[in-house]
Amino acid sequence: MPHIYCTGCGNGTVINCTLNAVNQMGWEPENTVFISGIGCSSRAPGYIITDSLHTTHGRAIPFATGVKLCRPDLHVVVFTGDGDLAAIGGNHFIHACRRNIDLTVVCMNNYIYGMTGGQGSPCTPLGAISTTTPYGCDEAPFDLASLAVAAGANYVSRWTSYHVKELTRAVKAGLETPGLSFIEAMVQCPTGYGRRNKLRDARLMVQWMRDHAVLMKKWKEMEAEGRPLPEDKFPVGEFVRRYRPAMGVHEE
Amino acid sequence: MTRLEFWQGNIACAEGALAAGCRFFGGYPITPSTEVAEHMARRLPKIGGTFVQMEDELASIASVIGASWTGTRAMTATSGPGFSLMMENIGYAIMTETPCVIVNVQRGGPSTGQPTRASQGDMMQCRFGSHGDSSIIAVSPASVQEMYELTAKAFNLADRYRVPTFVMTDEIIAHMRERIEVPDAVEIMERRQLEKGTLPFAAGADGVPGFPTFGQGHGVHVTGLTHDEQGYPSSTDPGVHDRLVRRLVGKVEEARQEMADYEVTNPDAEVVFISYGSPARPVKQAVRDMDDERVGSLRLRVVWPFPDFALQEFKNARVFLVPELNLGQIAREAARHTAVPVVPVPELGGELHTPARLAGTAEEYL
Numbered sequence: 122m123p124h125i126y127c128t129g130c131g132n133g134t135v136i137n138c139t140l141n142a143v144n145q146m147g148w149e150p151e152n153t154v155f156i157s158g159i160g161c162s163s164r165a166p167g168y169i170i171t172d173s174l175h176t177t178h179g180r181a182i183p184f185a186t187g188v189k190l191c192r193p194d195l196h197v198v199v200f201t202g203d204g205d206l207a208a209i210g211g212n213h214f215i216h217a218c219r220r221n222i223d224l225t226v227v228c229m230n231n232y233i234y235g236m237t238g239g240q241g242s243p244c245t246p247l248g249a250i251s252t253t254t255p256y257g258c259d260e261a262p263f264d265l266a267s268l269a270v271a272a273g274a275n276y277v278s279r280w281t282s283y284h285v286k287e288l289t290r291a292v293k294a295g296l297e298t299p300g301l302s303f304i305e306a307m308v309q310c311p312t313g314y315g316r317r318n319k320l321r322d323a324r325l326m327v328q329w330m331r332d333h334a335v336l337m338k339k340w341k342e343m344e345a346e347g348r349p350l351p352e353d354k355f356p357v358g359e360f361v362r363r364y365r366p367a368m369g370v371h372e373e
Numbered sequence: 374m375t376r377l378e379f380w381q382g383n384i385a386c387a388e389g390a391l392a393a394g395c396r397f398f399g400g401y402p403i404t405p406s407t408e409v410a411e412h413m414a415r416r417l418p419k420i421g422g423t424f425v426q427m428e429d430e431l432a433s434i435a436s437v438i439g440a441s442w443t444g445t446r447a448m449t450a451t452s453g454p455g456f457s458l459m460m461e462n463i464g465y466a467i468m469t470e471t472p473c474v475i476v477n478v479q480r481g482g483p484s485t486g487q488p489t490r491a492s493q494g495d496m497m498q499c500r501f502g503s504h505g506d507s508s509i510i511a512v513s514p515a516s517v518q519e520m521y522e523l524t525a526k527a528f529n530l531a532d533r534y535r536v537p538t539f540v541m542t543d544e545i546i547a548h549m550r551e552r553i554e555v556p557d558a559v560e561i562m563e564r565r566q567l568e569k570g571t572l573p574f575a576a577g578a579d580g581v582p583g584f585p586t587f588g589q590g591h592g593v594h595v596t597g598l599t600h601d602e603q604g605y606p607s608s609t610d611p612g613v614h615d616r617l618v619r620r621l622v623g624k625v626e627e628a629r630q631e632m633a634d635y636e637v638t639n640p641d642a643e644v645v646f647i648s649y650g651s652p653a654r655p656v657k658q659a660v661r662d663m664d665d666e667r668v669g670s671l672r673l674r675v676v677w678p679f680p681d682f683a684l685q686e687f688k689n690a691r692v693f694l695v696p697e698l699n700l701g702q703i704a705r706e707a708a709r710h711t712a713v714p715v716v717p718v719p720e721l722g723g724e725l726h727t728p729a730r731l732a733g734t735a736e737e738y739l
Contacts, residue, residue: 151590156439167594168604172587174442175596175606176435177465182401183432187439187447188587191397194441216428252516270652 124216125164129323131282131308138164138285142292153196158210162202162229163238167222176202179209181193185224193371203230203244207220207263218254219273221300228265229311239313250317270361275300277360281330300367375554377732382520382547383408389524390448393557394582396422397447399436401429404488405544406478408451423454430455434462438471444586446528450476456495463537465502465597472531472564476540478547481723491544492552493650493698499539500677506618508625511539512678515653517551525559531562535581536625545651545725567591575602575685580624629678636669642669643691644738647707649673651725652696658728668735694718696726
């Protein structure tokens with residue numbers, strides 16, 4: 122299939138996992154809508170044959186809100202990236218979590234602006250090189266999954282493009298859970314991020330994510346025991362699954 | 374049968390929308406438009422509609438566009454600063470041919486300006502505020518009655534041409550209370566649906582494609598990128614962009630005769646007022662007070678697309694006087710279409726022109 126993604130990009134994996142989860146739900150294409158903002162992640166709906174909206178930068182969630190509130194019977198999935206969701210779209214993101222509207226938001230977090238050419242994003246790690254942080258990023262990155270939990274989402278999970286099975290299961294759990302589900306999928310971007318940060322090879326980036334991801338259970342044990350949490354590692358797994366009142370839920 | 378009410382303009386606007394079948398309102402509070410949202414919040418849930426107070430104006434118009442793709446008639450209401458914030462997504466609605474209605478209760482600007490005073494300072498912003506070449510539709514009510522009628526009409530125009538349609542009102546009309554005759558029903562023109570098997574962005578002779586409502590199995594991809602007739606991005610081919618943008622502009626511009634809605638008084642006049650919105654009221658009074666057939670008036674109910682041909686109705690015109698609550702935005706547009714001198718009569722600060730002042734100005738040219 123012709124597509125715009127660079128060699129080694131992790132977005133295809135996330136699309137694949139998401140579609141696999143949608144298939145497992147048995148949803149019909151005519152009842153499923155994909156909505157996205159702007160950036161590499163947001164080109165995903167163009168490769169899926171359902172009704173889809175490729176909207177403006179950062180605004181996918183409010184567009185999705187309009188669709189879902191008018192047609193609660195449609196299944197609405199939002200594809201977004203770290204820049205789209207957390208920078209320009211940050212306010213929409215936290216308010217959608219607060220409203221707990223029945224959407225599944227899948228964020229492809231590659232810690233960089235990919236399509237615009239590798240600028241720093243709200244998720245660029247401290248010290249990382251980008252075209253706008255040529256001396257190393259000196260701003261702390263957002264922890265998107267924790268942000269979603271704090272803002273009120275019903276289901277929050279984080280995996281990486283290495284964890285294909287876990288990611289698929291997480292998306293499916295998100296689709297099943299009423300209210301806002303947020304799945305953060307960390308992905309490699311060898312073109313925009315890797316080549317400036319000694320991870321030029323896509324395989325190396327995936328291995329880096331595998332080696333630095335700590336399962337949630339272990340992470341919580343370390344926290345409980347008061348052990349120092351390694352700065353370069355991050356927890357993966359389910360952050361929250363709860364049933365706060367939600368908006369836009371279809372009643373059978 | 375009609376019933377009589379004594380309504381505020383903003384309430385009449387909301388009621389006109391509901392009568393036209395509006396079932397979604399996404400908005401953010403801003404003076405002096407807020408009563409529209411408040412009334413929608415009370416009324417919509419009771420008739421199976423949805424009201425949502427979004428986190429800002431960008432989200433408001435985005436939610437309206439999303440709602441529209443489900444086939445729902447959808448609206449938002451705002452004022453100056455909020456209107457500025459909506460501009461990017463208004464461009465998206467133009468590019469994706471999403472019918473929607475945006476009410477702008479104009480207040481004094483620039484910036485925060487005068488939140489509680491009237492202005493007509495956004496007439497050019499509604500026409501040219503979003504980036505790129507485009508064309509939109511705008512109506513401008515001059516009474517509470519017209520707030521009802523023209524808001525309802527805006528939904529029909531938006532659906533007919535698949536273009537964002539603006540109700541460009543102002544604080545005076547929006548907050549004024551007047552007697553209004555509420556009809557049992559208003560005319561509703563349904564959105565023409567896309568026929569199965571046709572391309573979603575391929576238009577017929579009128580330049581307007583059928584609408585592929587979400588959830589009906591069209592599998593349509595809607596993007597703000599330059600797209601081909603299938604709806605898929607094609608942003609580097611000059612021909613595709615040229616054809617698309619010319620069609621989007623042309624479908625509105627070429628229908629300006631069809632859409633025109635204006636009132637002519639004394640077509641043989643030599644001194645002619647051009648007005649729209651609240652200044653049309655002192656103009657009406659001034660013309661009546663002067664009782665002189667040499668003084669006439671052209672009142673626009675549809676401002677965009679501008680009915681350039683309407684100026685030709687005044688064969689004896691020696692001057693057009695344009696009283697506006699701005700420094701001459703529509704006066705400049707009128708001047709583009711006539712060799713007769715066009716004189717702006719601006720009023721800033723929130724007060725309306727007095728009929729005496731307008732009569733005095735007309736006298737100067739008689």
